Amino acid sequence: MAFLEMNHIYKSFGTTAANKDVHLSVEQGEIHAILGENGAGKSTLMNILYGMYAPDSGEILLRGQNVRFFSSGDAIAQGIGMVHQHFMLIPEQTVIENVVLGGAENPFVLNLKEQARRFTELAHSYSMDIDPWCRVEQLSVGQQQRLEILKALYKKADLLILDEPTAVLTPREVQELFRMMRQLSAQGCTILFITHKLPEIMDVCTRCTILRQGETVCTMPITPEVNRHDLAVRMVGREVELGLSKESAKPGDPVLQVEHLSYVRPDGVEAVRDVSFSVREGEIVGICGVDGNGQSELIRCITGLLRPSSGEALVEGKPCKSAKQVLRQGVAHIPEDRLKMAVVKEMSIGDNMVLMHYDQVPLCRRGLIDWKAARQRGSRICQEYQVRMAGLDQAVQELSGGNQQKMVVGRELDWDPRLLIAVHPSRGLDIGATRYIQNSIIAARQRGTAVLVVSTELEEIMELSDRILVIFSGRIMADLTQSQATRETLGALMAGIKEEGNHAG
Numbered sequence: 001m002a003f004l005e006m007n008h009i010y011k012s013f014g015t016t017a018a019n020k021d022v023h024l025s026v027e028q029g030e031i032h033a034i035l036g037e038n039g040a041g042k043s044t045l046m047n048i049l050y051g052m053y054a055p056d057s058g059e060i061l062l063r064g065q066n067v068r069f070f071s072s073g074d075a076i077a078q079g080i081g082m083v084h085q086h087f088m089l090i091p092e093q094t095v096i097e098n099v100v101l102g103g104a105e106n107p108f109v110l111n112l113k114e115q116a117r118r119f120t121e122l123a124h125s126y127s128m129d130i131d132p133w134c135r136v137e138q139l140s141v142g143q144q145q146r147l148e149i150l151k152a153l154y155k156k157a158d159l160l161i162l163d164e165p166t167a168v169l170t171p172r173e174v175q176e177l178f179r180m181m182r183q184l185s186a187q188g189c190t191i192l193f194i195t196h197k198l199p200e201i202m203d204v205c206t207r208c209t210i211l212r213q214g215e216t217v218c219t220m221p222i223t224p225e226v227n228r229h230d231l232a233v234r235m236v237g238r239e240v241e242l243g244l245s246k247e248s249a250k251p252g253d254p255v256l257q258v259e260h261l262s263y264v265r266p267d268g269v270e271a272v273r274d275v276s277f278s279v280r281e282g283e284i285v286g287i288c289g290v291d292g293n294g295q296s297e298l299i300r301c302i303t304g305l306l307r308p309s310s311g312e313a314l315v316e317g318k319p320c321k322s323a324k325q326v327l328r329q330g331v332a333h334i335p336e337d338r339l340k341m342a343v344v345k346e347m348s349i350g351d352n353m354v355l356m357h358y359d360q361v362p363l364c365r366r367g368l369i370d371w372k373a374a375r376q377r378g379s380r381i382c383q384e385y386q387v388r389m390a391g392l393d394q395a396v397q398e399l400s401g402g403n404q405q406k407m408v409v410g411r412e413l414d415w416d417p418r419l420l421i422a423v424h425p426s427r428g429l430d431i432g433a434t435r436y437i438q439n440s441i442i443a444a445r446q447r448g449t450a451v452l453v454v455s456t457e458l459e460e461i462m463e464l465s466d467r468i469l470v471i472f473s474g475r476i477m478a479d480l481t482q483s484q485a486t487r488e489t490l491g492a493l494m495a496g497i498k499e500e501g502n503h504a505g
Ligand SMILES: Nc1ncnc2c1ncn2[C@@H]1O[C@H](COP(=O)(O)OP(=O)(O)OP(=O)(O)O)[C@@H](O)[C@H]1O
Pocket: 013, 016, 017, 018, 036, 037, 038, 039, 040, 041, 042, 043, 044, 045, 388, 389, 390, 397, 398, 399, 400, 401, 402, 403, 428
């Protein structure tokens, strides 16, 4: 008897069939991957299992019992926990307040001290040291993620759904998460793991189920013989091009110049320290570093969202004073948080496609938006970037995460910008879309765009960049050519270890 079975699951949203006769069978203690392209229906299936959506039809058998969930509370009561792509924690509250939220045994007599003691004991059993009284916003992204898992375990979950848990983690944090997952699995906890990163599946999963366009393709064991290409073909249903075509760079004049830029946060911490570098036309410069080492503040200073404490950033000789002025100078920005910074999620895809350039020719004539032209452009970009949607009038929040990202990347690249600032450009994208977007960035560079890429993915930085800057504790630790950058060198520099021969920028 399987630990979990989902049979004949159907779920539609209007005319979009997100799940069509899906089957899933999982054994106890397994780490089981759910694979599929962007929009294949993975999150929908998991949201059904977690009681957030009711299926149109189909059955769920858990520990051999037929179960029906009307809310996530019902699923939690049956031992199911879910860690979403976007954390569900309240940053201003303490760790323990977040842990007990909505799950207090007796809401009238809440003994937080006792709960904090029990929570600390649980955390220690997974070799985690989290202060239950510290505010969640003070935790690193990796710690917040493991807190989400601990929160589910505290509520006695023995089936965990992890929806793209590694998308925002550094390589080291990924290894810590995997260690925790293996320990949980050895203790009999069953884990459903959604990821687009195929090497991770090889590393930590025992079996996988592949979905394609809402349907189950197969369930198969992950053995050393299985390769990335095999999995990709099964996901997409045809041959996929996994290569990058990149000619050598022919850099021209500098487009972006950052000169002795420092930024001190309101809490007094110097987040960016005397940073200087330039990006020339026709060149891709990559910034790699562990999240939280000043990249966010640096990019905000360049895009005019923050004012540097000293020094400056110049685009074609002009200081980056405001976001609007930077935009007018032909700077495109794929920001780190697409939902907060790139789109208005309640608005339609068509409306989001005109954001940033709604007041410029050819979208705007005599002060009015030419909606016909705007819609034609929106449709063309969505088609080119294969955004899976019901139509331009669909709200952005109804798109799958990867399709939201494709839409933003397409919108920003379509203007042939002078400077493209791309932060985690392939975050949440499937393997085919990742390659498509990386090739589009390279094509923009061939047309003369200066590109600044920020990523925590070493592979992406190493493949895309002509030059690589490593940032640590707000400083540029090294400025390397593509051929100088090895995983080991970058890894050491990202941890603040400087070897002989690395040149500070
Ligand atoms: N609330 C919703 N309203 C309308 N359509 C939706 C909704 N949620 C999902 N969909 C649609 O259902 C399809 C499957 O989406 P889902 O989020 O399950 O895909 P996914 O495999 O998780 O994708 P990704 O890898 O990009 O996260 C998509 O076409 C999406 O637009």
